Amino acid sequence: MKKILSLLIVALSTFSCSQAQQTEFKEEALTNTMKTAENTDITFQEILKKYEGKTIVIDVWASWCPDCIKGMPKVKELQEKYSDVTYLFISMDKNYEAWTKGIEKYDVQGEHYLTSDGMKGVFGKSIKLDWIPRYMVVDKTGKIALFKVIEADDDRLIKTLEKLK
Numbered sequence: 001m002k003k004i005l006s007l008l009i010v011a012l013s014t015f016s017c018s019q020a021q022q023t024e025f026k027e028e029a030l031t032n033t034m035k036t037a038e039n040t041d042i043t044f045q046e047i048l049k050k051y052e053g054k055t056i057v058i059d060v061w062a063s064w065c066p067d068c069i070k071g072m073p074k075v076k077e078l079q080e081k082y083s084d085v086t087y088l089f090i091s092m093d094k095n096y097e098a099w100t101k102g103i104e105k106y107d108v109q110g111e112h113y114l115t116s117d118g119m120k121g122v123f124g125k126s127i128k129l130d131w132i133p134r135y136m137v138v139d140k141t142g143k144i145a146l147f148k149v150i151e152a153d154d155d156r157l158i159k160t161l162e163k164l165k
Contacts, residue, residue: 023143023147028123057078057136062092065092067150079110090115092124134149137160
């Protein structure tokens with residue numbers, strides 16, 4: 001019986017730890033170089049520094065992603081309701097031209113950056129990216145307040161933004 005109880009405790013603690021939300025970006029994410037809309041290099045850490053003191057919604061997306069495009073109306077509703085928040089769009093597009101055409105085609109309003117190595121690259125791995133769109137919220141202190149949701153109207157996203165008002 002003690003053995004079963006011990007195994008149960010280990011299993012529960014492992015599961016609960018794996019479900020813990022990441023509250024800080026890993027060093028490899030922070031030092032990852034991205035492209036600006038002006039086609040210049042910038043690290044993710046520099047991007048976060050630009051919006052220091054603001055609540056940030058990060059939308060990880062790509063112009064080739066049907067779920068991302070389908071979710072854009074929900075993002076626009078979120079932007080209307082929470083207009084004081086900075087919306088940071090990080091694209092997983094494969095190249096600069098496709099990315100900038102996608103921004104224009106889908107009228108994506110916000111701050112735009114392109115990853116250098118796609119979903120399975122350094123940034124994607126560091127945020128455990130397994131699906132796009134992917135939404136994250138960073139609070140005014142730079143901590144991750146919400147690590148992962150895949151719908152712009154997810155209750156957890158709304159509750160997080162309400163809490164950070």
